[in-house]
Amino acid sequence: MTEPVPAAEAAVEFDRVFLRLGGRDVLRDISFRLIQGETAVLLGRSGAGKSSALRLVNRLLLPDSGTVRVGDRATSQWDPIRLRRGIGYVIQQIGLFPHHTVASNITLVPRLLGWEKARRESRAAELLRLVGLPPEEFAERYPRQLSGGQQQRVGVARALAADPPILLCDEPFGALDPISRRDLQREFRELTSRLAKAVLFVTHDVREALLLGDRILVLEEGRLAFSGSRAEFESSSTSEVRALRDDES
Ligand SMILES: Nc1ncnc2c1ncn2[C@@H]1O[C@H](COP(=O)(O)OP(=O)(O)O)[C@@H](O)[C@H]1O
């Protein structure tokens, strides 16, 4: 008899993770789990280790000790290319290819996966509508013909192109003007609640964290100083949580 395969509980799990870079302890004893359909925000000051934590998930980094699990196995056991196909990654410097159209930028991964042209085109149109850019108007434009906010929308569409179960976002709206940022935050929240992805979202902005996070994880100098719901964050007396809240008000 074979053992029943246990249902994958966590989409992403950090289990006692330590990371050193350039002789510094960047992450110290980090443990948490992210389940499908949940948005967790990693909140902390600059240098707290947020971006490094995300890079552990798509295996741009490997932990020095402990385990980062994605799906059913440790990142060290994943082929990095296959792992990354299941993970959308949105960063601040979105890095659209300037000589490719918006549609072509969005369907980068589907092209690598060998999707036929018709399927890619309909997927690009679907995603453009999803992020609020009418495809008739935007599909054939080039990145330089877009505002910063529109470029970030294309970045989100590109990350979602092959429908990955996991989405990593590293301060994706950080460089936008306040009004575009508020619009994108609201739309992003609606989008992720509809798509049921596991989302790990990095920010240093408390308001953004409270708007987007089902759960908030506070990193302080590489340690997990707090993990809890929005309500728990707002009433927590943990010193780093209080400091972040005070900076905000
Ligand atoms: N490749 C690296 N080599 C050495 N130190 C690094 C490297 N990458 C990041 N660090 C250091 O690790 C710490 C955390 O960086 P990072 O994860 O980028 O923080 P955050 O995203 O929270 O601002 C910082 O002190 C940073 O200088």
Ligand SMILES: [Mg+2]
């Ligand atoms: Mg960072």
